[in-house]
Amino acid sequence: MVEFRAREGSVEVQPIPNDGGWVIGSLRVTRLDDVRWSFEEDGAPPRIAYAVRIRDDVWLHVDGRVHRLNLVEAGARGSTEEGGCTAPMPGAVLEVLVDVGDEVLAGSPLVVMEAMKMEHRVLAPANGTVAAVHVEVGARVQQGQTLIDLDSNTTEDSAQR
Amino acid sequence: MRSVLVANRGEIACRVIRACTEAGLDSVAVFAEDEAGALHTELATRAVGLTGQGPSAYLDGEAIIAAARASGADAVHPGFGFLSERADFARAVMEAGLVWIGPSPEAIERMGDKMTARITMRDAGVPVIPGCELETSTTGEEERDFQSVLASVRLAAENVGYPLLLKASAGGGGKGMREVHSEAQLEDALRSARREAMTAFGDGRVYIERLLRKARHVEVQVLADGHGRTVHLGERECSIQRRHQKVFEESPSPAMNADLRARMGAAAVAAATAVDYVGAGTVEFLLEEDGTFHFLEMNTRIQVEHPITEAVTGVDLVAEQLRIASGEAMQVGDLHLQGHAIEVRIYAEDPSNAFLPSIGPLAVFRPPTGPGVRFDTGVREGDVVSPSYDPMLAKLVVHAPSRRQALARMRRALDDFVVLGTTTNVGFLRDLLDLSEVVNGTTYTTLIDEVFPAGWTPPVPSTAALAVAACAASMPTKSTSSNSAPSSPFISVARRLP
CATH class of the missing domain: 3.40.50.20 (Rossmann fold)
Structure with missing residues (x-):
């Protein structure tokens, strides 16, 4: 659940992961690259939006307008990429923060990546134990490439809270 | 050279x-x-x-x-x-x-002092705003001195009539300027204007001008070379301002016709010739609804909004500055205005918070492109907007065959412009372009204050916008530290290489 501050109170949105993207009601959202997103509504042609999260704000450009949306519950969130331990975009590995056998908690950082001057932290999707580390510092990785294997202690995907 | x-x-x-x-x-x-x-x-x-x-x-x-x-x-x-x-x-x-x-130091001096410029222009036959210059001391710290200044201002004010503008001769940027609506306000206004002018410029001399309401700010571009040729390159309409700063400029002015352009152009050329001007300069006028125009001041430099003149005249003003400075004759033919050009100034500022400057990273900065679009900027994606400098990030200029098409092009360009990470006035400018006064070309200098008396309100995000934002919220936060503390030494090194 994601909660944004609104003019009065707040707005809650629940994106549900689905086939490499997300579904929110009748909307389907797909991530195209670091900043570009595609969304389609009820069979209408897909449209493009630009969105980035900067600290506790999501900055968004859609239909010619910019919105700055403030997150109510800020803090570390798990990567919503399937498995949670894959590269969210092509780039370079800056830091590997765990070793095989480490116990990690959901939301704790595993790998720090960099692409297009942006730093990304790949977070643990659930509590678990590191089973394998597939990359080292300086490695160039492709989008979707598996970085870390994690043996989950629980079947609940805590990243989707 | x-x-x-x-x-x-x-x-x-x-x-x-x-x-x-x-x-x-x-x-x-x-x-x-x-x-x-x-x-x-x-x-x-x-x-x-x-x-x-x-x-x-x-x-x-x-x-x-x-x-x-x-x-x-x-x-x-x-x-x-x-x-x-x-x-x-x-x-x-x-x-x-x-x-x-640039022009000679003497020309800069004679135009820089507003009262001297006013006298020079009047003597050259250029119409000035009805008003009165005053012989006053530059300091005026003493009360006896102030009382004598006040007496002469009061006498002059009766001839000029209220409401009037009290202006510091050394002033600029709205400093040392006061609106006076009645004689009762005169003493206070004089005291504060002189105090402000003394602090800002070290010169307390003042003059008065009649306050012209609903007037347009129209300026004429002039170019003069060292071979005795001085020409004007048409006008720019700069009426839309906020906090006495221009935000939207266009050329030609919707209020212009061939006869008025010829008369204002001749006045601008006379102004430049009166100070033996060489180079590019701008003569600013106030234009009243009945077509009467008055000299305001001359800017002895290239102007922010020069690209709209370049678009409609086909003259590269900065290239001509370089050519003229190297002693050559300007390469400018007869004046032929083609189409319509509009410029908006992109500021890092918050239109929903009194247009105060904003700072932040330019995390995403994708300027518009396409036919008839020019984008002049000193920043690029990844830069950080600091509070130290002027908040103008860029100038967006469009050129099209007609005014209506230029407005449509500007709307399209503003819609295409993506800036994330720093608050800008882009959304405000987009709304400004839909105002009937802008669409009809009936603009005046106090338009923004009158149309947005309670400020501007940003749009409410749609359901689709919130959905995309929620997905983006689950992504890792975008690093904004690359400028101040590069995570790789190669980032900063690459930047410094030519």
Whole structure:
């Protein structure tokens, strides 16, 4: 659940992961690259939006307008990429923060990546134990490439809270 | 002339450096300590660091002349702002044996003092705003002195009539200026205007002008070379302002016709000729609804909004500045205006919070492109907007066959413009373009205050917008530290290489 501050109170949105993207009601959202997103509504042609999260704000450009949306519950969130331990975009590995056998908690950082001057932290999707580390510092990785294997202690995907 | 030092920063430095490159000249950029790696330093042939941070570094005339000498530059282009209208700097540049790309120090002085300019213009037959110059001392600290000034202002005010504007002769940028609506307000207004002018300029001389309401701000571009030729290049309508700063300019003015353009153009040429002007300059007028126009002031430098004149005349003003400074005759034919051009100024500011400057990273910065779109800026994606400098990030200029098409093009360009990470006025400008006054061309200088008395309100996000934002919220946060603390040494090193 994601909660944004609104003019009065707040707005809650629940994106549900689905086939490499997300579904929110009748909307389907797909991530195209670091900043570009595609969304389609009820069979209408897909449209493009630009969105980035900067600290506790999501900055968004859609239909010619910019919105700055403030997150109510800020803090570390798990990567919503399937498995949670894959590269969210092509780039370079800056830091590997765990070793095989480490116990990690959901939301704790595993790998720090960099692409297009942006730093990304790949977070643990659930509590678990590191089973394998597939990359080292300086490695160039492709989008979707598996970085870390994690043996989950629980079947609940805590990243989707 | 082989190498030009550009004594400025940001978009105008980039503009001038590009003109130098196109003219086959080397260019030298200067930069304050907090602007190492800025775009203008990369575009120039070489870049020289100045001592200190912030605007004061760019105001150090001695250091800039030393940088010119050290880097082998033989000319100095001041851009606008900073040292561009400082006669003493122009003089020092010339005394150092360098070419000053601008008018003579004498012309800068005669136009810089507003009261002197007013008298010069009136003597040259250029219409000035009904008003009265006053013989007053420059200090006026003593009460007895103040009382004598007040007496002469009161007498003059009766002839000029209320409401009136009390203006400091050394003033500018709204400083030392007061609206006076009745005699009862006169003493207070005079005291505060003189105090402000003394503090800001060290010169308390004042004059008065009748306050013209619903007048348009129309300015005429002039160009003069050292071979005796002075021409005007049509007008720019700059009526839409906020906090006495222009935000939307267009050429030609919707209020113009061929006869009025010829008369205002002739007045502008007379103004330039009266001070033996050489180079590019702008003569500003107030234009009343009945077609009466009055001299306001002359800007003795290249103007922010010069690109709209370039679009409709086909004249490259900065290239002509370089040509004229090197002693050649200007290459400008007869005036033929083609189509309509509009410029909006992109500011890092919050239109929903009294247009106060904003700061932040330019995490995503994707300017519009396409037919008839020109984008002049000094920043790029990944830069950080600091609070130290003027908040103008860029100028967006469109050119189209008609005014209606130019407005449509500007709407399209603003819709295409993506800036994330720093609050800008882009959304406000987009709404401004839908106002009936803008669509109809019936603009005036107090338009924004009257249409947005309670300020501007940003749009409410749609359901789809919230959905995309929620997905983006689950992504890792975008790093904004690359400028201040590069995570890889190669980032900063690559930036400094030419």
